Amino acid sequence: MSSVVVLYQVDDSEEVRYVKKYVIPLKNDPDIGIHDLNNLDSGAYLLIPTAMQPFVVLIIGEEIIAYCDTSAA
Numbered sequence: 001m002s003s004v005v006v007l008y009q010v011d012d013s014e015e016v017r018y019v020k021k022y023v024i025p026l027k028n029d030p031d032i033g034i035h036d037l038n039n040l041d042s043g044a045y046l047l048i049p050t051a052m053q054p055f056v057v058l059i060i061g062e063e064i065i066a067y068c069d070t071s072a073a
Contacts, residue, residue: 005057007040007047015042019059019068040066 004022017040041061048058059066 003055005047005049007044007059016040017044017061018040019044019047019057021055021057 006020006022007017008020009017019040040059041064044059044066045062045064048060048062050056052059055069056070059068
């Protein structure tokens with residue numbers, strides 16, 4: 001399986017960022033997993049994937065750096 005993590009903002013007037021992780025099957029697996037993370041630093045602008053298993057991503061913001069183990073999301 002492969003994963004894609006998306007950092008997004010729903011509305012330009014909102015100062016809230018969200019992260020969504022999509023698990024994409026590489027073979028004939030019909031399930032696609034989706035994990036949501038809400039209420040992130042309003043200045044979050046960068047995702048840094050790590051080589052750690054299960055999948056871990058660092059979320060870089062203006063005021064904080066968040067460590068996110070997306071297997072628990």
